Amino acid sequence: MEKQQSSLKEKERTRLIEPRRFKVTIYNDDITSMGFVVKVLVTVFFKTEAEAETLMMKIHKSNSAVVGIYTYDIAISKVKKVTDMAQKENYPLNITVSPDI
Numbered sequence: 061m062e063k064q065q066s067s068l069k070e071k072e073r074t075r076l077i078e079p080r081r082f083k084v085t086i087y088n089d090d091i092t093s094m095g096f097v098v099k100v101l102v103t104v105f106f107k108t109e110a111e112a113e114t115l116m117m118k119i120h121k122s123n124s125a126v127v128g129i130y131t132y133d134i135a136i137s138k139v140k141k142v143t144d145m146a147q148k149e150n151y152p153l154n155i156t157v158s159p160d161i
Contacts, residue, residue: 080159082135086142087124087154094120096151101127104141129160 094116101112105128118125130138135157146153
């Protein structure tokens with residue numbers, strides 16, 4: 061018996077869902093130095109020196125600023141790293157993660 065080749069091709073439909081994003085926000089306080097905030101923005105959030113200084117001033121004047129939007133795991137990782145850095149320097153820096161709507 062001969063095998064016949066079917067002309068039908070099945071197509072698999074794949075639907076990709078983009079992961080939910082989360083905002084990382086730094087809040088102003090009277091104790092944490094501006095230089096430390098700039099250092100955090102450069103080393104953890106990979107901002108340029110100019111971007112870091114602009115964001116630091118926004119945090120200082122507005123009492124808070126969103127410093128990045130990431131997937132949940134990355135946002136939590138960055139917050140943990142910043143919190144550890146702040147604790148080592150004895151700064152009460154407040155940083156949070158919240159859903160980006």
